[in-house]
Amino acid sequence: MGDVAISIQDVSKHFRLYHERGTSLKERLVKVRTSRYDELWALSQVSLDIEEGQTIGILGHNGSGKSTLLKCICGVLQPTSGQIVVQGTLAGLLELGAGFQPELSGRDNVFLNGSMLGLSRTEIENVFDDIIKFSELEQFIDNQVKFYSSGMYVRLGFAIAVNVDPDILVIDEVLAVGDERFQRKCMDKIREFQEKNKTIVFVTQSAEQVRQICDSTLVLKNGHSIAFGEPGHAIRTFRETLLEGPDGVGGTVIDDADPNAERVIEFEPDSHEQPIQILDVVLSYPDDASNAYLKSGDPLSVRVAYQAENDIDDVIFSLTIVEPKGETLLSTSTEQMGLHFDVKTGKGAMEFAFQSWPLLDGLYKGSVGIQSRKGGVMYDWKEDVVNIEVLYDGKSGGLLNLPISGSFTTGNLNERGQ
Amino acid sequence: MATDASASSSPASALGENVQAEARVKKTRVVSARMSIPQRLKNIWTNRELLRNLISTEIKVKYKGSALGLLWSMVSPAMTLIIYYVVFGVILKNSIPHFVIYLFSGLLLWNFFNLGVQSATGIIVARSGIVKKVAFPREILVLSCIGTAGVFLFFQSLVLIIFMVVLGVAPDWQLLPLWFLTLFIVALLASALGIALSAINVYMRDMAHLIEVILAAWFWACPIVYSFWTQLHARFHHAWESWLYFANPMAPLVLTSQRVIYNAPYVHLTSAGNKGEQILPPWRATTYISWNVELLVVSSLLLWIALVIFGRLEGNFAEEL
Ligand SMILES: Nc1ncnc2c1ncn2[C@@H]1O[C@H](COP(=O)(O)OP(=O)(O)OP(=O)(O)O)[C@@H](O)[C@H]1O
Ligand SMILES: [Mg+2]
Numbered sequence: 001m002g003d004v005a006i007s008i009q010d011v012s013k014h015f016r017l018y019h020e021r022g023t024s025l026k027e028r029l030v031k032v033r034t035s036r037y038d039e040l041w042a043l044s045q046v047s048l049d050i051e052e053g054q055t056i057g058i059l060g061h062n063g064s065g066k067s068t069l070l071k072c073i074c075g076v077l078q079p080t081s082g083q084i085v086v087q088g089t090l091a092g093l094l095e096l097g098a099g100f101q102p103e104l105s106g107r108d109n110v111f112l113n114g115s116m117l118g119l120s121r122t123e124i125e126n127v128f129d130d131i132i133k134f135s136e137l138e139q140f141i142d143n144q145v146k147f148y149s150s151g152m153y154v155r156l157g158f159a160i161a162v163n164v165d166p167d168i169l170v171i172d173e174v175l176a177v178g179d180e181r182f183q184r185k186c187m188d189k190i191r192e193f194q195e196k197n198k199t200i201v202f203v204t205q206s207a208e209q210v211r212q213i214c215d216s217t218l219v220l221k222n223g224h225s226i227a228f229g230e231p232g233h234a235i236r237t238f239r240e241t242l243l244e245g246p247d248g249v250g251g252t253v254i255d256d257a258d259p260n261a262e263r264v265i266e267f268e269p270d271s272h273e274q275p276i277q278i279l280d281v282v283l284s285y286p287d288d289a290s291n292a293y294l295k296s297g298d299p300l301s302v303r304v305a306y307q308a309e310n311d312i313d314d315v316i317f318s319l320t321i322v323e324p325k326g327e328t329l330l331s332t333s334t335e336q337m338g339l340h341f342d343v344k345t346g347k348g349a350m351e352f353a354f355q356s357w358p359l360l361d362g363l364y365k366g367s368v369g370i371q372s373r374k375g376g377v378m379y380d381w382k383e384d385v386v387n388i389e390v391l392y393d394g395k396s397g398g399l400l401n402l403p404i405s406g407s408f409t410t411g412n413l414n415e416r417g418q
Numbered sequence: 419m420a421t422d423a424s425a426s427s428s429p430a431s432a433l434g435e436n437v438q439a440e441a442r443v444k445k446t447r448v449v450s451a452r453m454s455i456p457q458r459l460k461n462i463w464t465n466r467e468l469l470r471n472l473i474s475t476e477i478k479v480k481y482k483g484s485a486l487g488l489l490w491s492m493v494s495p496a497m498t499l500i501i502y503y504v505v506f507g508v509i510l511k512n513s514i515p516h517f518v519i520y521l522f523s524g525l526l527l528w529n530f531f532n533l534g535v536q537s538a539t540g541i542i543v544a545r546s547g548i549v550k551k552v553a554f555p556r557e558i559l560v561l562s563c564i565g566t567a568g569v570f571l572f573f574q575s576l577v578l579i580i581f582m583v584v585l586g587v588a589p590d591w592q593l594l595p596l597w598f599l600t601l602f603i604v605a606l607l608a609s610a611l612g613i614a615l616s617a618i619n620v621y622m623r624d625m626a627h628l629i630e631v632i633l634a635a636w637f638w639a640c641p642i643v644y645s646f647w648t649q650l651h652a653r654f655h656h657a658w659e660s661w662l663y664f665a666n667p668m669a670p671l672v673l674t675s676q677r678v679i680y681n682a683p684y685v686h687l688t689s690a691g692n693k694g695e696q697i698l699p700p701w702r703a704t705t706y707i708s709w710n711v712e713l714l715v716v717s718s719l720l721l722w723i724a725l726v727i728f729g730r731l732e733g734n735f736a737e738e739l
Binding site for chain 2: 015016071074075076077078092094095098099101103104108111112115116118119120121
């Protein structure tokens with residue numbers, strides 16, 4: 001393919017996180033040996049070549065070093081070791097309102113910001129109208145930017161960055177504060193950039209966005225590059241790291257090599273005695289050996305195994321499923337499903353079966369509980385123990401994987417109608 | 419931090435000139451922990467538009483919303499001038515004729531240096547917002563302080579010209595170009611000091627206070643409100659005293675400014691029986707010129723050292739701020 005636009009060569013970035021930091025002369029001299037700090041490698045030996053014309057998405061959980069990498073690419077931070085070679089002009093949108101002087105008007109800031117991106121006055125004058133038009137801030141352009149809203153900052157910042165016609169565009173997560181219409185406009189602009197064979201590097205939390213517009217995706221985890229390549233694959237890896245996250249699950253995920261792998265979440269019996277307790281929760285779904293994900297559209301079953309100390313009449317098992325943003329998708333129970341049963345002493349299981357899982361990819365969480373129908377005693381409740389990792393191979397975005405097909409006709413449609 | 423590597427343009431130029439028109443020559447930038455001084459200077463030069471904008475921003479912001487605008491920038495130097503004039507010229511009755519011009523010709527230079535160094539020292543910390551988020555040669559921020567001080571110097575010079583016309587004092591026209599060289603050297607010195615101190619100030623925040631105190635003392639080490647020749651030179655008995663005095667580069671620079679602007683190496687006092695007294699050193703013009711050439715070299719060297727220091731410290735700016 002083309003030339004390498006950004007070559008990241010073995011880049012590491014080291015930070016010292018001071019517990020308390022003196023910045024005065026005296027403290028520096030007196031406490032020079034006593035100030036305590038933690039070492040942190042925000043980036044460890046990241047190597048990566050970004051070809052000209054590619055769009056790269058960077059995924060990673062909070063604190064994984066995404067912004068640090070972008071700052072190194074832009075040159076705001078210098079790598080502790082390694083180097084980055086950038087071919088061509090670069091415009092970066094790293095943080096909200098970066099580089100704006102709040103006391104100045106929007107107009108003056110356009111010139112200030114433009115010159116920070118390395119443009120001369122006439123060059124800025126040439127694109128000034130485009131910038132204003134794109135940002136839709138005609139009314140406010142002579143106001144001091146300190147009176148701008150967050151969205152207005154981003155509008156102006158993005159408008160400047162894209163209109164100065166850089167070879168490389170670097171965007172951190174700032175676009176999220178723009179309103180929906182502006183975000184769509186930005187996406188259109190990004191597509192336009194792609195058509196012009198410009199290189200784009202952007203950070204996002206949205207796997208959907210990555211799938212839609214990226215050629216390749218980089219996944220960072222604790223400063224290490226753990227995946228780089230085709231978005232679907234990278235997103236899968238990203239999801240895996242999310243699962244491994246320290247505060248992810250309440251149980252342990254046992255990932256056996258069984259091709260018909262079931263995900264088992266086991267619990268230690270609670271210390272306080274309950275007549276019935278949840279032993280484990282097992283997710284099962286068809287699984288090809290290559291990945292451990294539920295494919296959108298495949299069936300899924302959630303089996304809740306229990307242990308009862310004595311016979312209990314009228315037990316209700318409940319299941320709640322929450323989508324990634326926290327909205328409840330489904331809250332159901334055996335009672336609502338019209339199932340009534342009594343529990344005998346010993347072990348047993350209740351299985352919830354979905355014929356097909358119609359949602360697009362994301363991490364869906366579920367909680368299960370056991371309670372009595374009479375008196376509403378909650379015997380056991382496991383919050384967020386079910387992690388349903390859904391993988392969607394298609395390109396569509398949104399929430400639901402509605403069965404859909406298309407047919408295309410050309411020619412005079414009226415004739416057919418008559 | 420942006421480096422223009424000349425190597426990058428060679429493949430493009432190898433294609434021949436006719437091809438160059440369609441393929442825009444891509445700049446190559448290397449982000450790494452080390453960068454050579456010539457590269458840094460080149461980066462500063464390519465960003466001169468930003469420097470200009472920062473200076474005009476500074477001035478706009480400073481005097482936005484004040485009816486008298488830039489006039490305010492003259493209030494403080496005017497006040498200093500008046501106070502020194504009253505104290506030394508009227509109350510202590512020193513024997514320097516046209517004392518206002520004498521005073522002003524040195525004070526002008528000092529105000530430039532003082533304002534430049536003081537505002538530059540704090541600038542990286544003050545503009546941490548930009549430093550943390552936007553990439554550009556950070557030295558530009560320091561230079562914008564010196565530039566802003568330069569703008570004020572320009573306005574003060576206008577006032578000085580008015581004074582000179584009113585009092586009928588003419589500068590030494592032949593040496594006038596030397597005065598501009600002197601200003602340039604002061605700018606170099608202030609830049610060197612500002613660049614080094616602004617970087618150190620990021621790590622030791624009270625540098626800004628310290629430099630304020632140092633500058634206050636430094637002022638008296640320069641022959642601005644007193645005459646070096648009549649009041650000090652006679653008291654120097656050892657060579658090292660004189661050597662020490664002139665270790666301060668601002669001293670000869672102030673003397674040069676006085677020599678050119680005040681332009682009166684010999685002053686004949688009006689009181690009867692007194693023969694001519696020297697207010698300014700009776701050096702020949704070549705002495706002043708060689709002083710300035712020497713200082714040009716020294717201050718360029720200092721600037722170089724300052725850039726090295728800045729380069730070493732700059733890597734951690736974004737995280738220290
Ligand atoms: N100036 C700094 N000084 C010290 N540590 C820093 C500094 N900047 C970032 N870090 C550390 O580096 C790590 C990576 O931070 P970074 O901002 O790159 O994360 P991120 O992937 O962008 O996260 P987010 O998704 O929250 O934006 C974090 O642990 C953070 O604490
Ligand atoms: Mg970030």
